[in-house]
Amino acid sequence: MEVVKEYAKQYGVDEGSVDEGNFGATGVTAYSFNILPTDEAESGNKTRGMVCTLANGDNTIVIEVLNHVEPDEGMDMFINDKISEVLDTFAIN
Secondary structure (H helix, E strand, O other), rough: OOHHHHHHHHHHOOOOHHHEEEEEOOEEEEEEEEEEEEOOOOOEEEEEEEEEEEEEEEEEEEEEEEEEOOOOOOHHHHHHHHHHHHOOOOOOO
């Protein structure tokens, strides 16, 4: 939890928005938060993402997923579904 709180600070996300949940195929406890779409002033691009942390023995695994906001809603949903499919296959041993 402490690691994900540090990442939340780096992204300017309130610690209260950190969620506890299950991760991947093995259902390991994980802590995560979402990074809402932000306008990049100079380029007009928007990005969003999520950060997820989970314990693995004495270590902490951190997964950062940052992606571009796709204006085509159908394609945007497709991309997000594919990212979720990959994350759901992880197994922590």
